[in-house]
Amino acid sequence: MQVNSKSSSNRALIIGLTGGIGSGKTAASDFFAELGVQVIDADVLARQALELGSPLLNKVYQQLGQDLQQADGSLDRAALRVRVFNDRKQKIWLEQLIHPWVREQIIQAINSFSGDYLILSSPLLLESHQDQLVDRVLVVDLPEELQVERTCQRDNNQRDLVEKIMNNQLSRKERLARADDVLDNSQGLNELKKQVNYWHEIYQKLARS
DSSP: OOOOOTTOTTOOEEEEEEOOTTSSHHHHHHHHHHTTOEEEEHHHHHHHHTSTTOHHHHHHHHHHOGGGBOTTSOBOHHHHHHHHTTOHHHHHHHHHHHHHHHHHHHHHHHHTOOSSEEEEEOTTTTTTTGGGGOSEEEEEEOOHHHHHHHHHHHHOOOHHHHHHHHHTSOOHHHHHHTOSEEEEOTTOHHHHHHHHHHHHHHHHHHHHO
16 A cells, blocks of 8 residues: 655645654654644554454464463563564564554555644654655654663663664664754653644644645
């Protein structure tokens, strides 16, 4: 399925929101949502792809092991994360399973949207080529040491796992080089919210111009 042509006069402006783990991408997307902006969250879609009853979930158990299946049949996501970030081949296999499904859901949501602009929030926007679906890339930026600290505090993850996840994402330098716009989240949530309000006004003007 194709996204509606960008030349179409009624085509919404699509902003791709991304950032490394622990950067504050979810907080930023929540602030946009509070302003009434529709947010398509690729993380939420990726979770749905492996919910109980999904045909993709059975493939995960067959490929990566039945021990990932909990007593109620649902996926032990923490164990899955550890497994794939310690085995690059399995990580690639999982991405090839999930990414096409997620992309299809994103395209359907974009094509059914009728407002001025929307946010596509995705941690792998650039890595998975989802940026091909957007008009501008908005990066939530944070020094890498702060990324590690905040992720360890938030998720109670071990530092070595967080660093492995970061090593499988674009570097901060690469992400910023591909950004059209930047949200600096080094100064806390109040400052982040101010910046979201600023870009919201800009995007509204761009969408209507």
